[in-house]
Amino acid sequence: MVTLDELNLRMGSGVSFGILATMPKGSVVSVLSRASNGWYQVIYKSYTGWASGTYLKATTQTLPTQLYTQDELNLRTGSNATFPIVTEMPRGARVDVSARASSGWYKVTYRGRTGWASGSYLKKTPPSTSQGKGPNRGPRVVLTFDDCPRTLAALDSAIGYAASNDMGLVLAPTGDCLSSFRSRYGVDLAARARAKGQWVINHSVTHRDLTTLTCAGAERELLGTGVRTNWGRPPYGALDTAARCAYSSIGMKIWTWTVDTRDWQVQNKAIIISRASAARAGDTVLMHMQWQGFAPDSLRQIKSNLAARGLGVCRAYRGTNEIGAVVTTPRMLPDSLPC
Ligand SMILES: [Zn+2]
CATH class of the missing domain: 2.30.30.40 (SH3 Domains)
Structure with a gap:
């Protein structure tokens, strides 16, 4: 039904009951039951309460767009x-x-x-679990690294180790990081990682909190020099309606995480490794390229700890048939990662 005027949603079926919410004119509610006095028990947003039937009209057109x-x-x-x-x-x-x-x-x-x-x-x-697990639909654990490596050497040793040890990491560098690698080393960080069978997703241009921007402003922050692909990780995991609007209007899906190592806070290799190693099947683990998890020895230990618990990490990309040598990963991620 739809409200014909501004209408109070109350805790019970009469005006003596407390007000849960005031529904603006034209609000669409779904009806659960009807009281003998003509009041309706309805659901409005996250509230369930009662509203006077005098100000409610049956809707024929409540079709979402x-x-x-x-x-x-x-x-x-x-x-x-x-x-x-x-x-x-x-x-x-x-x-x-x-x-x-x-x-x-x-x-x-x-x-x-x-x-x-x-x-x-x-x-x-959009479905909420896909937000944390992204396109990883299988039981393997995905290790993801945001922001920016400290040096080209740090990048190369991590992705080189991952490629030769059959690990497919997900890197989410900012556009500023890409620009910095280009000017410092003349290197395209995203292309370099993809060439090693690693996945690269968007992490905005300047790492601004998207919830402080309008939809159009957030769109600009995601595009620009940011990684051009179909999955993105919002800085700080911060999302609101405007941020979601930006992602959906540029056709980018949101991938947050399911395990947060808080590596930037502890800055301690052993703790980071132990937190990442506690992942469960299908988890997406959040780390950062500038902290201790992004190094061959950490990757080796995490992989081995997970293996001891019967869990695999996402494998380096070997093409759609998943066999043979490591090949360059596509810029656009498939709906289901071949982990
Ligand atoms: Zn970040």
Whole structure:
């Protein structure tokens, strides 16, 4: 239903109950039940409460304009699972909505193809777990390193060790870092890491907190000299509506982390190694290229500690068939990393 005027959401079905929230005119609520006095129990945003039926009207048009797939989802030619599949949409895909069937299926357009998809797997926000685990869909642990290595030698020893020991690290350098490596060493850091079978994602240009910017401002901060790719890690993991707006409008997916070593805080090799080694299957571990985790000996110990617990780390890229010598990783990451 939709509110016809500004309307209070209350704790019970009458004006004597306390106010939980004031809903602006035109707010859409979903109805849970109706009291005999004509009040409705409704859900509004994160609140569940009661509102007077006098100011509520049934909605025929509450269709969202865009939804996100919460898992891999089939786009079909009709509004139930018996219809043929048009294409498979990845988890976290944004679709444009044009209709809703009584079955709860939505008519949507994904990358220029229109069809029907089950409403059970579509929500207004991208799936949250994909944010922490990114495109790593398997049980291997992904070690990720943000910001900037101290020197070219530090970069080369870490990525060289990773490549020759079958480790596929994820590096998230800032645009400023790329510029600095270019001017100090005449080197394209991203290309150098990719040539060693490592993955490189975006980490903004200047490492500003995106939540302090508008959508357009955050877009500029992500583009510019930043890594051009389809996955990005927001500085500090800071996100709000404007930041999400920037990511989605430039077609970049958000990859945060599931284990934070806080390496910048402890600055202690043994502690960093032990925190990274505590990862569980499928985890994304956050470290930084300027701290002690980004070094051959640390990588060796983390890999060996995880192996002792039956866990593998993401492997260096060997192409889509995953065999043979290490090859250059693509700039755009696949929806599911071949770890
Ligand atoms: Zn950072």
